[in-house]
Amino acid sequence: MTITRRSVSALPFVLAFGLAFGPALIDAASAADIPVKAPALAAAPIVDWSGVYAGVHAGYGGGMTDWNNEGFNYPAAGFLGGGQIGINKQIASLVFGLELEGSWASISGTQPLTTGSMGFFFLGTLDDKPKSRLDGMVTLAGRAGLAADRWFVFAKGGLAGVWQTHSLDRTLNDAFGFTMTNNVSGRDFRIAPLIGLGAEYALDAHWSLKAEYDYLHLSTKTVPLSGAATFNGVPAPGFVLNETITQDAIHLIKVGANYRLGPVAVDPVYPPVKAVPGTNWTGAFLGVQGGYGFGRLDRSTFADPTVPGSGTYDMKGWLGGVDGGVNVQSGAFVFGVEGEWMWTGIRGGQNFTGFDPGFNGNVATSLTSTIDWLAIASAKAGFVVGDRLLVYGKGGVAIASERHSNNSVETFQAQPDVFSIATTGRAVHTGVAIGAGAEYALGGNWSIKGEYDYIKMLPQRHTATGVLTLAGPFPDQGNIAPGFDQVRQDLHLFKLGVNYHFNPLSGAVTARY
Template sequence: MAITGRLISAATLGLALTQAASAADLPVKAAALPVPAFDWSGVYVGVHAGYGGGMKDWTNEQLNFPARGFLGGAQIGINKQIASLVFGVELEGSWADISGSQTLTTGSMGPFFLGTLTASSNSRIEGMATITGRAGLAADRWFVFAKGGLTGAWEKHSYNQALNDAFGGTIVEHLDAREFRWAPTIGFGAEYALDGRWSVKAEYNYVGFGTRTTPLIGPATFNGVTLPSFKVNEPIAQDAIHLLKVGANYRLGPTAVDPIYPPVKPALGTDWTGAFLGAQGGYGFGHMQRSTFVDPANPGSGAYDMKGWLGGVDGGVNVQSGVFVFGVEGEWMWTGLRGGQTLSGPDPFFGGTAVTRLDSSIDWLAIASARAGFVAGDRLMIYGKGGIAIASERHAGSTVEPLPAGGGLVTESTSGRAVHSGIVLGVGAEYALGGNWSIKGEYDYIKMIAQQHTDPGVLTINAGPATDQGNIAPGVDKVGQTLNLFKLGVNYHFSPLPGAVTARY
């Protein structure tokens, strides 16, 4: 028995040595390094530059024009990251040259000469200061945020007018004003950390300054004789100022990750974190309302449908935390949205029956929005979105009216362009195809703010042997509208979408 036991022990030892030698010949899997994480907490300073603009509406003078230009400046702020959530406060100052102007000449030449009036106005934003709170989600080097606060602007306005009356008199005015106005501001953007100190960012801001009565003061002359200075109180509306900015930040102090609240990892499946760029197309329809042509006795007047195709590009950034996805997106689309209406009715001024044709078109449409959603399964993301829409539109009108007496004819033709702004709400779904590609379908509802605008044109009166033609500026037209957009698109993600993930190390 003793010999047998020794033999069994020797065999067991030999088997163990053999297994150990075999195991030594096998490759050993190295322990996976932890995924690096970047913490956004701390104080930072930085610089920015951008471009912006919006409509300036001089209500009483019926002058409406877009102002555009560049801005640049610096910012300082502080962030605190708790898990994947980041909260912060930012103070920003900008030099700006956002300006615009318009000149209108009204009056006539011919047997019905009534004189001419040339009026021009100019508005300029010279500087801006903004204080906002920021909140968003971070995933390692990406930080996607929304912001809200107050913006103040230093502005300069000027007005010039020259009146040549039917009796040979000339009155010239030159008025100026400076003012500071402030308003709520909202925005969203994305920031990417290049290393532990430096980061770059891009963001969109919306500022609604509303209407403010501005006192303009200056001299006037009558036939070259200087008159005492006088004051005119002019309501100037700036309902929507849009700003696009890019910048760089430098973080002060340490950037260690808080061990108590580590970032939340994405749920199993497709990780949507990263930047994307894509193309989309679709169809839209909506309703236009033009206040100048609304007749209470004729329901439906001044209101007509808009419809047509649209297509363009989109891009943005997503950040995923668990099953939750937060992102920002910018879109630019060319459109074939068109609509019009024909009206007829008696004209109390000339006594005939006037036939009027109204037409509107949307040349391009831009949307800046924030998206929030969740992943359903391995590849599908369902989201809602909200943001701001900007549209460049053309509005036109033409009227033909036979004169009852003398067989004459009155014709009028007007047209003008305006930048319209509105609110966007939408829902959609995006599906990861794998690799770097995804497809999406989306519905957006847009409610445009009623935009004041003046369409200059020409009025021609042909009364028998006498003909008179002059420039006109019809009364202020408040244009409001709604739009419904259905879109399909494809996106390329700069971080590959791995599809279904079965394990994480």
């Protein structure tokens, strides 16, 4: 049986895209050529972010759900929306505050599976349909960042309370006439740490638009599922399944609008710090990039103790895509947020042979893995060197959609039977990304950059579905779904790119005659 489920969308890149094509265009237009004898452009008004605000938001989220007892591992995705209220205080270019947010959500996933024998050795079939849905959440987080003119770039951290629903519909029919059905469900509440980053743009003294990426670590919890069950048609009242469910990574991307209450005025005691002379990096940007990635992948589940190095192999290949974000400069210091989305040809595999003493057979195994796309949401911090060079470091969260397959053939020595397995599975992997790079302003709106990133992926299981075949005097075939394959990996990325900045990178804007 083949599972078809669209992987989690490109969550981090929406952060950069949502702000780059909105209010930033207002500033870009103001820097265009001015007709003959036009007066000099006035400086954009400085906005103070201090005060109480309230607003609304909408977005999209997703992540992996792993049922440890059952071997179900599937992605969940969906929309969310709600409101927020908070307070900021700006001192010079530094802004810090506290925000309370509530969201309704429908982030759901499912994985229908049919396993069992269908040939000579008919043992029965098992039909499963697990489902999970994130219904809503409340978050309380602190925010801190830098502001320059209309832009505010921030990082945040706090706690999230999350409400979820899990259910399982199961039907078993074995070869001896035994049947079992159950339809169980349960509610789940978890408190999870939250980290995030984002950018906000002031339309005027009161209204602003924002975009934000958040990461929630929901960890593992045992959830009691109760409901109706029958055994050979006899009802079993009070039937309960205690399922241990892991959700290490939930990714959220949100856009919204805020309204600041009361009068707003720039604090005369602590005015914002102006950028040093030369290139001013404040503003939104969008670009393209390409490069090469390589690393190591570990699938120790398939390691053969008689074959050194089995289950571990190299990954390598090209990558290319788009990036975008927002920078804010205070003096020579630059703080920014960035989202990246890259298609990749990073792949790898391994072929090895071993011996199975339990069945007295020779086993030939072929493992392959492919990274289809890779996204990174990160915060950047750096310094301006000279007039045109920005040197920076970065850290954030990486998300990758990957496919893993296994093809094994075992030939028994005692009888002319051949036992083969062909399975494949897909999972969304989450990791920690750190990096460093340099960007050089070419003049006007353009810059070029070079960057190195290291990504350490968290261990992630996936359910690989496929077919088991026995060829010989007593042929048999059946669907299988082993959910025990756990993947660990790390990656090294080298990238070159070109960025377009919606605010010109010159140190000052003057009229032309």
